[in-house]
Amino acid sequence: MKILFLGVQFEPEVTGAAPLNTDLCRYLQDQGHDVTAVVGFPSYPQWEVYEGYRGRWYAEEDHGGVRVLRVWQYVPRTPTAVRRILFDTTVAVTSVLAALRTRRPDVILAVSTPLQMGLSAAVLGTLWRRPFVFHLQDLLPESATEVGMVNNRRVVGLIHRLADAIYSRAARVSTIGHGILDALRRRGVPEEKLAYLPNWVDLDRFPVASDEQGRAWRARHGIGADQFVVMYIGSFGFKQDMVTVVRAAAHLTDRPDVQVVLVGDGADHPRVREVAADLDLPNLRLLPVQPSGDLPAMSAAADVFVLHQKREVVDMVVPSKLLTYGAAGKPIVLAGHPDSQGARLVSEADAGPVVEPESPRALAEAIGALHDDPAARRRCGANARRFVAANFDRSQVLPQLAEVVTGAAGAAPPRACPLAGNQAAV
Numbered sequence: 192m193k194i195l196f197l198g199v200q201f202e203p204e205v206t207g208a209a210p211l212n213t214d215l216c217r218y219l220q221d222q223g224h225d226v227t228a229v230v231g232f233p234s235y236p237q238w239e240v241y242e243g244y245r246g247r248w249y250a251e252e253d254h255g256g257v258r259v260l261r262v263w264q265y266v267p268r269t270p271t272a273v274r275r276i277l278f279d280t281t282v283a284v285t286s287v288l289a290a291l292r293t294r295r296p297d298v299i300l301a302v303s304t305p306l307q308m309g310l311s312a313a314v315l316g317t318l319w320r321r322p323f324v325f326h327l328q329d330l331l332p333e334s335a336t337e338v339g340m341v342n343n344r345r346v347v348g349l350i351h352r353l354a355d356a357i358y359s360r361a362a363r364v365s366t367i368g369h370g371i372l373d374a375l376r377r378r379g380v381p382e383e384k385l386a387y388l389p390n391w392v393d394l395d396r397f398p399v400a401s402d403e404q405g406r407a408w409r410a411r412h413g414i415g416a417d418q419f420v421v422m423y424i425g426s427f428g429f430k431q432d433m434v435t436v437v438r439a440a441a442h443l444t445d446r447p448d449v450q451v452v453l454v455g456d457g458a459d460h461p462r463v464r465e466v467a468a469d470l471d472l473p474n475l476r477l478l479p480v481q482p483s484g485d486l487p488a489m490s491a492a493a494d495v496f497v498l499h500q501k502r503e504v505v506d507m508v509v510p511s512k513l514l515t516y517g518a519a520g521k522p523i524v525l526a527g528h529p530d531s532q533g534a535r536l537v538s539e540a541d542a543g544p545v546v547e548p549e550s551p552r553a554l555a556e557a558i559g560a561l562h563d564d565p566a567a568r569r570r571c572g573a574n575a576r577r578f579v580a581a582n583f584d585r586s587q588v589l590p591q592l593a594e595v596v597t598g599a600a601g602a603a604p605p606r607a608c609p610l611a612g613n614q615a616a617v
Contacts, residue, residue: 214585
């Protein structure tokens, strides 16, 4: 079966949706399908096109048998709301142009965000008379209004109308969160279209954490074998408000063995660096994005993982980084809204404490409590690993996702005029 994948992020990007998109395409290829992926040039989380890709409008690559077509997109250095819309829209438009150079597929799989990629799938599906699956990593405009990126009522209304039109034309609408499923039902998407397909983690890649690997990674970065490492791996976005974690490190200076290690980059990274420089903390390390192959060793080097989200963030999905944290078998301290899906996962799994967001002292106290209680660390880490294995193992999720995609191949193609109408159940 010929499958066309539409997304934005892909290898060599190592954070965000890139590892999932890459793994999914390779899995489908390994199952005997002919997969073509149309994606952007790598730029995340630094918001800067990677060296070796700059100044190019189009490129064709092979990734494990997957034909990858890279298309130009506008990449803002500082991703404001308007600039982010331009980023999403340009990659959606150029994706259509590149896709039209390929053979007509049997089915199209589009991943959101961005929402505009669903519109691209609808346009291509109409032209080719082929069905498409729309897989949601996030829900717009809800996630954008939640963090204050989009507040204009007319813009929000337009996004709602666009989203509902796409849902009405998709053969299937899948998503990674039960909260999003509930929202889609309220918006009128028929139950028979919906599928819950969470993000996944490859537990074979994360066996029980190797102390030897962890010590080697620590040594490479000048971190002592006897130090207590509190680690964050991921994007430094506005939603994460990593400045709170930096300020929490200031409350942990009375524990000389504690090292707070923050790994990643993103739109809010300059502010984090500025605050860190002002505080000049001896127990804080900021490291750039690490190679994807280092992730198991880096995870083994941690004693505790930490995740912070701003007070107003009530995610309808589980942050994918939590799955990696849990697979490592280490406890997790989450600071965020108790009704967010991340907080619910940590609480349900009994993987660690959930504390008040935007409170450096509360976060530091929770970290300190785990520092002083090795038995609690072992229990929470084992619980985290067990919960992830039961609910998010790659070997369970990817076959289900492949079944949804291939099963949609025989569905009716989308109707024309993707922006006409605003009801999802048509």
